[in-house]
Amino acid sequence: EHKFWKTQPVPQKEGEQETEGPIDEHKTPADVQPHPIALPAGFEWSIVDIKKDEEVRGECHTPSLSQIDEVHNLLTENYVEDDDAMFRFRYSREFLLWALTPPGYYKEWHIGVRVQKTGKLVGFISGIPVELRVRNNTFMNAEINFLCVHKKLRSKRLAPVLIKEVTRRVNLANIWQAIYTAGVRIPTPFSTCRYYHRSLNPAKLVDIGFSPLRKGETIARLVRKYNPGEQTKTPGFREMVPADVSQVAALLRRYLGRFDCAQLFNTDEDVEHWFISGMGKEANGKRENQVVWAYVVEDPTTNLITDVVSFYTLPSTIMQHPKYDCLNAAYMFYYASDAVFAPGASSDDAFTHDLKTQNLLDRRLNALVTDLLVMAKKHDFDVVNALTLLDNNAFLDEQMFGRGDGALVNYLYNWSTAPIDGGMSTTAQR
């Protein structure tokens, strides 16, 4: 059982995580094996230069694929599917660039495996650096994502080789912890989130088998029920712009202080990356290939930013449907609201936990999500997905999100911590 995972510094059993802290004793980069982990014969390592060819693309036609195209193609055909093999994630090139190149990223943590003879990319794993707070400890992590092995090479124990190689490269950077999520259960989760889905296009969702049509329901009635309307309602609700970054960063840092596990967003550049750069560039009055949609509420009297809310796009390929081949899904991303702070408070621990404040927060979050649904509909999304994390329980039911079948399991590598119930968020959850 778990031939690989039982050798790794992860909690081996549930309920054994009593002390908070690293599992392996302290090491230094000098202790790390300087050569890549051995691959089976016929394969070779290849650092994927995902920014290469990016400039070239626009200017002239490149006959060969860019490296980001290769990763995109591998994932499009071989990445995560749902249990019934109806849908498969279809991360866009722009999404992958955004997800893999935050401030301080390491190029050598974008790791590919190629077939030696042909050069074909058949495996991938990636890490990005992210500073986390888990309860009272803050430490650097690698956020591991996009682990993928070509369908024809499954069950050959390639995944452990990829994981060991990314671990080696992360350790060479003097980083000893990692955070990752998976649909599968391995030793040992510190938190589990459920997926919730808010229908925006019920006719299509029913047609493709994503949503059931319950007895006595009609499509026409569902269309009315899930129509979010045309206009946002919160006064001062508008798209986030670069000038908002420092206020949003401060708001987000304070708000995330509420949760047992959260990313720090230490610098404004982090916020600029995750919110603004993800919106893409405007060309001919239109934004192309937008990945992130971010909105703020600017108080009309004080001109201060009181709230922020955001979502990202992650379509899924609909496999084997005669009419549709793409599910346009939006996923709730970060949000924050100053509703939880005592008036005039400025320090990080100035949360007010009384019932009145909770109630105020509930109202504000519901208003924000109501407006987010209007924007998502406007941009032609079929569904908005959310996980049971952050303060999402405050709005999931009221905003008519339905509980899905899927769970997302959260893991830490080389860090032991008592289980965390919902209250968390990191970008690893994309």
Ligand code: YNC
């Ligand atoms: C998984 N998703 O249990 P045992 S999520 C971790 N995460 O080991 P083989 C996984 N481990 O149980 P296959 C895993 N899936 O014997 C499988 N494993 O100890 C373990 N799917 O290896 C598994 N992407 O190569 C078993 O399996 C061993 O050929 C079996 O390959 C697996 O990105 C996979 O779901 C997932 O492409 C590559 O199925 C393949 O099946 C595939 O024989 C579709 O492997 C796409 C998919 C996973 C998405 C993700 C996060 C990955 C986290 C990896 C762990 C990181 C640890 C921290 C490292 C840095 C540390 C520092 C510091």
Ligand code: MG
């Ligand atoms: Mg394999």
